Amino acid sequence: MSMYPEEFRYTKEHEWVKVEGGIGVVGITDHAQQELGDIVYVDLPKVGAKVEMGKTLGSVESVKAVSDIYSPLSGEVIEINESLTTAPEKLNEDPHGAAWLVKLRMSAPDQVNRLLSSADYQAYIEAEK
């Protein structure tokens, strides 16, 4: 099995999204957490916030620096992963699973087609190295 799940779609800013019905579950990739190092703080939007594809969704901070998270899709935030507030290190441990960031009700589901596949994303990060 690939490190980067086949059923996810990815951005060049190192977010992933898993689409289930009209809902997109959003997180950051394993590559992102490796690049960031020890994550110590996560700033997420409020439930009900409207977010736009490519615009800032929140931020994650490692010991060293703060990085913006960009929303892979447009929509409304319907749930946030509260457990990251007290345990941000989960993002280093399970970025593709338990440490998802937000769930969005998608307003433009077609946007998914503009995101990278698992294979394309892996080729992209290989080329970046």
Added chain:
Amino acid sequence: MPVQYSGIIDEHHTVRNAVGLFDVSHMGEIEIRGRDAIACADSLTTNAVSRLKTGQAQYSGLLYEHGGFVDDILVHKVAEDHIFICVNASNQEKDYDHIRQANKFKAEVEFRSDKYAQLAIQGPRALVTLQKLTAVKLHEIRYYWFTGGEVSGTPARIARTGYTGEDGFEIYIAPAEVARIWNEILGAGREFGIKPCGLGARNTLRLESKMALYGHEIHASITPLEADLGWIVKLDKGEFVGREALARQKEQGIRRKLIGFEMRGRGIARDGYEVCVDGAPAGWVTSGSPSPTLNKNIGLCYLPVEQARPGRAIQVTIRNQPVDAETVETPFYKRAK
């Protein structure tokens, strides 16, 4: 030097609890030689070089006439006619030009960065680690003293100095030997849990110990008095570049001062963030980070001198939001002696 090897937090704890190894070969070295070497160094730096004994080192400032920092430096007295200065990598050419131009003595100023590599062995197990590789009796070297000797068969200047707040050593060796000595030290320290450490841990360690970083706490527009470094300024030692400006500032009183703070609200302060007092902009953050030892978010900032006292409620503007913080006593961390 990479930002990290095993991870900043892991490396940080390793230095506090065991021993870490840093390759700081990027640091610059300048040497002053000749009969007037000490007089020359004294005329250029804020601390009193003439009060050093042979084999002793001191933290000091290299200033402009207006009192702002050219650099912060470590001055080593190797002999009556030989001063060795360790300077910041990014400032080394500027420092060298400054020293050469201000040198009014019969002293030769040499740019020697290509002659030295530097390794820092830091932490409570630093001594036992390095002792396996040298015949020099390391426990006899006092804090901020140094000696010549050999480490694993190569000539070295071994100084009991550091930038972490822990006991430890900084050794200066020939660049051709640094890769071999690096591996020798990692081998010697394995039984004590040694780990290679990067720039990230170097920064969190020095911040907890409130050691200044050039470009952050200090720069050309900041004087040592403002940076809470009055202890490296010896106004009574005679003339030196910047003395007049500092004497005037001391007499008139400083307007801003460096002070430590801890975040009370959620958020991490970072370099350059605005600091407010009672809702009004009052200063700026010079360094901010999570403190792995204290498990708090800490930082240093400049505030008007009347506000720069521990126990004051302040707000740090983080992404346009005021977040509560409180000024505190520093250093944030001090090792048990």
